[in-house]
Amino acid sequence: DQQVKQNSPSLSVQEGRISILNCDYTNSMFDYFLWYKKYPAEGPTFLISISSIKDKNEDGRFTVFLNKSAKHLSLHIVPSQPGDSAVYFCAAKAGNMLTFGGGTRLMVKP
Amino acid sequence: DSGVTQTPKHLITATGQRVTLRCSPRSGDLSVYWYQQSLDQGLQFLIQYYNGEERAKGNILERFSAQQFPDLHSELNLSSLELGDSALYFCASSYTGGMYNEQFFGPGTRLTVL
Numbered sequence: 001d002q003q004v005k006q007n008s009p010s011l012s013v014q015e016g017r018i019s020i021l022n023c024d025y026t027n028s029m030f031d032y033f034l035w036y037k038k039y040p041a042e043g044p045t046f047l048i049s050i051s052s053i054k055d056k057n058e059d060g061r062f063t064v065f066l067n068k069s070a071k072h073l074s075l076h077i078v079p080s081q082p083g084d085s086a087v088y089f090c091a092a093k094a095g096n097m098l099t100f101g102g103g104t105r106l107m108v109k110p
Numbered sequence: 111d112s113g114v115t116q117t118p119k120h121l122i123t124a125t126g127q128r129v130t131l132r133c134s135p136r137s138g139d140l141s142v143y144w145y146q147q148s149l150d151q152g153l154q155f156l157i158q159y160y161n162g163e164e165r166a167k168g169n170i171l172e173r174f175s176a177q178q179f180p181d182l183h184s185e186l187n188l189s190s191l192e193l194g195d196s197a198l199y200f201c202a203s204s205y206t207g208g209m210y211n212e213q214f215f216g217p218g219t220r221l222t223v224l
Contacts, residue, residue, distance in 0.1 A: 004152075006152075034212075036215075041217065042215075042217055043112060043114070043200050043202070043214075043215025043216050043217050043218055044153070044200070044215045045112065045214075045215065046212040046213065046214075049212075089152060089153060091153075095166075096158065096165060096166035096208075097155060097166060097168060098143075098155050098213075099155065100145075100152040100153035100154070100155070101152050102151060102152040103152055
């Protein structure tokens with residue numbers, strides 16, 4: 001029972017263009033969402049988060065959008081840079097539980 | 111470097127054995143989380159400790175146990191190991207116990223069960 005799904009295992013984008021990573025969830029009790037980035041041989045690092053009472057949060061090149069009615073969130077990276085190439089995980093919180101999606105591998109080509 | 115350390119980096123063992131993974135949180139962080147990442151799955155939350163006490167439990171098997179010591183380091187014990195326990199095990203830490211806060215992840219321990 002996957003409560004948090006990232007349906008695209010990989011995404012390839014040209015440098016300078018926009019990267020859009022998607023995440024769907026099923027549990028309406030999730031009240032907080034986070035994105036983490038992971039490079040090979042390293043642990044995940046926190047990127048950006050959003051509360052369920054908001055629909056958008058922006059931090060520099062990174063923006064997260066939340067559509068509660070569709071139970072969908074997305075991470076926009078613009079402009080994309082080669083250093084953004086990594087695996088991106090979305091995570092959702094309900095109570096004291098954090099549930100992660102399976103990850104999307106982003107490749108930004110120079 | 112997140113400030114979270116995990117030892118060992120790699121561990122190879124046989125089915126039926128028992129291993130202990132160790133985690134030292136960032137200086138000042140009171141909360142420690144353990145996660146498992148298998149080949150075909152995302153990060154699975156196992157268990158959280160806050161200031162020595164168990165705070166939250168996720169998909170942790172009964173064969174697995176954890177504890178957090180007075181110096182705040184934590185150990186994850188895996189026993190009666192099975193092939194399916196082969197995975198990357200991450201430890202993360204945060205200052206507070208709430209899941210709203212950014213968690214800082216260690217580099218992980220790769221466990222291979224043969």
